[in-house]
Amino acid sequence: MTLVRQFLKHAYALEVFWLVGFREDAQRGWQVLTVTRDMETERLKPWPLPIGMLPLLAPGRVFIEGCQSRTPNRGCSLVLRVDDVGAAEEVTTKAIPPEVFSFGEHPTGIQHLLRYCQGDRVILVPTVEMVRYLFLHNKTMANALMRSTGIMELFSPEAPGFYPDLHLRFTRGMPRNCLSDPFASEFAWTAVDLEGRHSWDSVRVRTAGQPYVSFTPPHLFDSVWAVRAIEWKATVLVLEINSMSGKRFPCDRLRYSHPSIREAKPFRPAGFKSLRQNENDFSTPAEPADAHELGIDVTAAGSRTNTHQTALHAPAKMGTFDRTIPIERVILKARSATPLKQDAPEREKSRPPRDRQYPRRLQTSVSVAEEDSSTSLPPIEFRLLEPAGPDDLGELEPMMAVVRLMAKELPAVHVASSLCLLKPGRAFSTVGRCRRPCLIAIFTPKNGIPLVLVSVDHSGEHALSSLALIYRRPCGFFEMEKHLATLLDGLVENGGSWEARAIERFFDIFFAQRYRKVLCCREKLNNGDYLAAWAAKLGARLGLSK
Numbered sequence: 397m398t399l400v401r402q403f404l405k406h407a408y409a410l411e412v413f414w415l416v417g418f419r420e421d422a423q424r425g426w427q428v429l430t431v432t433r434d435m436e437t438e439r440l441k442p443w444p445l446p447i448g449m450l451p452l453l454a455p456g457r458v459f460i461e462g463c464q465s466r467t468p469n470r471g472c473s474l475v476l477r478v479d480d481v482g483a484a485e486e487v488t489t490k491a492i493p494p495e496v497f498s499f500g501e502h503p504t505g506i507q508h509l510l511r512y513c514q515g516d517r518v519i520l521v522p523t524v525e526m527v528r529y530l531f532l533h534n535k536t537m538a539n540a541l542m543r544s545t546g547i548m549e550l551f552s553p554e555a556p557g558f559y560p561d562l563h564l565r566f567t568r569g570m571p572r573n574c575l576s577d578p579f580a581s582e583f584a585w586t587a588v589d590l591e592g593r594h595s596w597d598s599v600r601v602r603t604a605g606q607p608y609v610s611f612t613p614p615h616l617f618d619s620v621w622a623v624r625a626i627e628w629k630a631t632v633l634v635l636e637i638n639s640m641s642g643k644r645f646p647c648d649r650l651r652y653s654h655p656s657i658r659e660a661k662p663f664r665p666a667g668f669k670s671l672r673q674n675e676n677d678f679s680t681p682a683e684p685a686d687a688h689e690l691g692i693d694v695t696a697a698g699s700r701t702n703t704h705q706t707a708l709h710a711p712a713k714m715g716t717f718d719r720t721i722p723i724e725r726v727i728l729k730a731r732s733a734t735p736l737k738q739d740a741p742e743r744e745k746s747r748p749p750r751d752r753q754y755p756r757r758l759q760t761s762v763s764v765a766e767e768d769s770s771t772s773l774p775p776i777e778f779r780l781l782e783p784a785g786p787d788d789l790g791e792l793e794p795m796m797a798v799v800r801l802m803a804k805e806l807p808a809v810h811v812a813s814s815l816c817l818l819k820p821g822r823a824f825s826t827v828g829r830c831r832r833p834c835l836i837a838i839f840t841p842k843n844g845i846p847l848v849l850v851s852v853d854h855s856g857e858h859a860l861s862s863l864a865l866i867y868r869r870p871c872g873f874f875e876m877e878k879h880l881a882t883l884l885d886g887l888v889e890n891g892g893s894w895e896a897r898a899i900e901r902f903f904d905i906f907f908a909q910r911y912r913k914v915l916c917c918r919e920k921l922n923n924g925d926y927l928a929a930w931a932a933k934l935g936a937r938l939g940l941s942k
Contacts, residue, residue, distance in 0.1 A: 400449075400459060400462050400464075401462060402443075402462075403459045403461075403462040404461060404462035406434065408434055408435055408436035408437070409434075409435040409436070409458050409459065409460045409461075409465070410432040410433070410434060410435070410458070410459045410460075411432060411433045411435055411456065411457070411458050411459075411469045411470075412430060412431075412432060412453050412454060412455055412456065412457045412458075412459075413431045413432055413433040413440055413455065414430075414431045414455055414499075414507070415428060415429075415430055415431075415450075415453060415454075415455065415507075415522065415524040415525075416428075416429040416430070416431060416442070416506075416507060416607075417429055417506075417507065417524070417603075417606070417607050417608050417609050418447060418542060418603055418604075418609060419444070420542070420604075421444070424444075424446065425446070425447070425539075426446075426447040426539070426541075426542045427444040427445060427446060427447055428444075428445055428446075428447050428449070428450050428453065428524075429442055429443070429444055429445075430442070430443045430444075430445050430453060431443075432459075435458070435469070440500075440502070447538050447539060447541065447542065448535035448536075448538045448539045449535070449538075450524075450528055450532050450538045451528065451532045451533065451534060451535065451537075451538055452464060453528070454468075454525060454528065454624075454635060454636040455470075455471075455522070455525075455635045455636070456468040456469050456470040456471050456624065456635045456636065457469075457636075468624060468635075468636070470626065470635065471624040471625055471626055471635045471636070472624065472625065472626075472627070473622070473623070473624060474622075474623050474624075474625050474627065474632065475620065475621065475622055475623075476514070476519060476620070476621040476623060476625075476632065476634075477514065477618070477619070477620050477621070478512050478514060478519065478616075478619045478621065479514070479617065479618065479619075480615055480616070480617055480619075481613050481614060481615065481616040481617075481619050481640075481642060482591075482612070482613050482614055482615035482616070483512075483615075484510035484511060484512055484521075484613050485510070485511045485512075486508055486509070486510060486511075486523070486610065487508070487509050487510075487511045487520075488504070488505045488506065488507065488508055488509070488608075489504040489505060489506065489507050489508075489509065490504050490505040491509060491511060491520060492504075492509070492520060492633060493628060493631055495628050495629075496626055496627075496628045496631055496633045497626060497633055506607050506608055507522065507523075507524075507607075507608050507609075508522075508523045508608045508609060508610050509521060509522050509523060510522075510523060510526060510613060516630050517630050517631075517632060518630060518631045518632070519632045519634065520631065520632065520633045520634065521634040521637070522609075522634070523608070523609045523610055523611060524609045525634060525635070525636065525637060526611075526613060526637070527541075527599055527609060527611060529636075529637040529640065530586075530592075530595065530614070530640075531586055531596055531599070533574070533579055533582055533583075534571070534574045534579075536550065536569070536570055536571060536574065537550075537583075537586075541596075541599055541600065542599070542600050542603070542604065543600070544600065547586070547587050547596065549567065549569045549774065550566060550567060550569045550570045550583075550587075551564050551565055551566050551567060551570070551583070551587060552565040552567065552777065554587070554588050556587075556588055556589065556590050556593040556594075556646075557588070557590065557646070558646055558647065559588070559646060559647040559648075560647065560648050560649065561647065561648065561649045561651070562584060562588060562646060562647035562649070562650050562651070563651045563652070563653070563726070564580060564583065564584060564587075564588075564650070564651070564652040564653070565652075565653055566652060566653065566654045566655075567655070567775070567777045568654075568655055568656070568775045568777065569774075569775070570654065572654050572656050572657060575652065575654055575657075575725070577723045577725070580650060580652040580723060580725075581645070581650065581717060581723065583652075584645065584646055584647065584650055585643050585644075585645070585646065585717075588646040588647070589643075589644065589645075589646040590646075591614040591615055591616075591644075592614060592643070592646075594612065594614070595611060595612055595613060595614040598611045598612040599611040616640070616641075616642030616643060617642055618641075618642065619640055619641050619642035620640070620641045620642075620716075621634075621637060621639065621640050621641075622637075622638045622639040622640075623635075623636065623637050623638060624636040624638065639716060640716070641716035641717075642716070642718075643716070643717050643718065644717065644718045645717055645718065645719065645721050647721065648721060649721060649722050649723075649724075650721060650722070650723045650724070651723075651724045651725075651726050652723075652724075652725060652726065653725075653726035653727075653728055655728070655777070655783060657725070657726075657727055657728060658727060658728045658729065658730050659727055659728070659729055659730035773799065773800060773803055773811055773812055773813045773837075774810075774811075774812040775812065775813075775814045776812050776813065776814035776836060776838065776873065777814075778814065778816055778877065780877050780878065780881045781816040781817075781836075781877060781880065781881055781884070782816055782817045782819075783814065783815070783816055783817070784814075784815035784816055784817050784831075784833045784834075788815060788817065788830065788831065788833045789815070789833065790827060790830070790832065790833045790853030790855050791853055791854055791855050792815065792833055792834075792835045792851065792853050794915050794921040794922075794927060795835055795851045795862075795914070795915060796813070796835060797927050798915070798927050798930050798931045798934065799811065799813050799835070799837045799849070799931075801927060801928055801931035802839075802931045802934060802935050802940070805931060805932070805935065805941075806839070806935060806940050806941070808841065808842060809839050809840065809841050809842075809940055810839075810840040810841075811837065811838070811839055811840075812837070812838050812840075813835060813836060813837040813838070814835075814836055815833045815834065815835055815836075816833070816834050816836060816884075817831040817832070817833055817834070818831065818832045818833075818834060818852070818884055818887070818888050819884070819885055819888055821888070822888045822889065822891070823891070824887070824888055824891055824892040825888055827853065827855040827856050832852065832853050832855070833852075833853050834850065834851065834852045834853065834884060835849075835850070835851045835852075836848065836849075836850060836880060837849040837851075838873070838876070839938065839940060841940065844870040845867050845868070845869060845870055845871075846867050846870070846871060846876065847864060847865065847866050847867065847938050847939075847940070848864070848865040848867075848876060848880070848906075849862065849863075849864050849934070849938070850862065850863040850864070850865065850880065850883070850884075851863075851914070852884075852887065860892060860893070860894075861894070861910040861911055861912040861913075861914070862910070862911040862914045863883070863894060863908055863909070863910055863911075864908065864909045864910075864911060864937070864938060865879065865880075865906045865907075865908055866906055866907055866908075866909065866938070866939075867905065867906040868904070868905060868906060868907070869905075871905070871906075879902055879905065879906070882898055882901070882902075883895070883898050883899065886898035894908075894910065909937070911934070911937065914930065914934075915927075915930060
């Protein structure tokens with residue numbers, strides 16, 4: 397069950413009356429202007445809701461005391477057939493007969509619809525609903541819709557076209573909870589199929605800056621729809637599409653992977669009992685876990701990074717493809733296992749029992765807003781370097797805060813950062829039992845020529861300078877990653893000192909600057925003014941500050 401907190405203020409049920417269009421807010425990003433109807437007083441009210449909430453919205457959907465009802469207020473189920481989805485005429489709301497849907501005294505002729513003529517029947521579909529059904533399978537897809545490179549940030553890009561064997565490599569920008577074989581199929585059609593990708597790209601091009609939503613619908617032939625609609629005489633107004641056939645796979649075989657989906661490497665020393673065993677060595681039956689209700693705050697300006705977010709499940713949408721193909725979820729190789737701590741038995745005792753007959757109902761706050769750049773930055777997807785886990789920060793947290801402050805003070809510069817681990821095998825590779833992490837931050841100004849800041853964890857009293865790579869020309873990240881891998885491997889082999897020969901190898905591509913004693917005053921690492929001063933200093937040294 398999904399709860400919208402702002403709707404709690406209304407004592408009566410609210411019906412989604414109409415979806416007006418998209419607008420961009422300087423503080424909260426893209427929003428969908430939604431008009432609701434109070435089902436008791438009949439009063440209409442506009443709501444600027446985050447665009448990430450659009451997968452849940454369709455005319456006729458009802459929210460009672462903030463909770464979304466499963467029963468819509470208007471419309472009946474119909475099955476329709478359309479010869480060609482792409483052969484639509486784009487019209488305005490003036491084409492809707494008042495007997496089908498009345499806007500009362502409110503002006504019409506602004507929002508757009510697609511009109512299909514099938515025999516004697518006229519089918520009208522709001523463009524917002526067609527976009528919602530075809531593309532917006534979750535809040536991540538919705539938030540990416542109006543960004544110029546939004547979908548490119550969700551997977552390692554593949555050129556649109558047909559592939560015998562297509563491997564979708566999702567990035568951490570896509571929540572792993574959203575991944576399934578049906579979603580991978582829909583995403584492949586949207587991102588890689590020529591019709592799907594052209595249609596997706598047209599939404600932003602034809603909608604930005606307009607008071608309506610417009611796009612180029614894809615050519616889906618002999619398409620059969622299951623819809624909720626209002627029918628009057630020979631006119632059908634579609635309120636919600638539940639399924640649509642006609643899509644074609646852009647491949648003969650589909651595989652997909654995610655950085656967080658890896659082989660499990662359980663580590664249990666001799667004498668430790670399984671998590672599912674009690675002290676009498678009888679396995680405990682699996683019981684229901686806590687049931688979580690999702691609470692949405694529509695005023696939220698940003699949410700945390702996407703990888704492990706609670707998935708906001710939209711109503712089921714079924715897309716029928718032209719055929720069945722093999723689909724495989726690729727499990728990546730496991731990273732090195734973390735040793736089990738000695739206090740594991742004590743920690744196991746403190747865990748609450750899961751042998752309840754009925755699950756507790758707990759409310760979990762979720763956000764449909766985009767990731768907030770003030771708290772986190774776009775991640776870097778490594779192919780050669782080994783990504784660090786969330787617990788592998790070492791002493792790099794103050795430096796990460798400095799990079800975030802720099803990003804905040806440099807709005808014209810695109811900043812991305814992630815942690816990687818140094819290669820194993822040498823004393824400098826580890827800090828105690830843990831691998832030594834390294835922070836990589838890439839600054840890309842408007843001229844497209846990147847600068848890379850490399851800061852290795854100083855744990856163990858290593859006085860290692862930070863390194864800035866100032867490129868002489870635009871450079872793709874995969875090429876930059878090769879340079880970084882060479883430098884970091886040389887650092888490890890050289891016992892924790894930057895290898896001059898490795899740096900000189902790339903003199904024609906970039907020149908390197910060493911920054912000594914960065915954040916060297918340990919007693920001030922929690923001082924905001926100290927971190928801000930270093931952010932300003934590094935911005936000036938890199939030539940990024942005005």
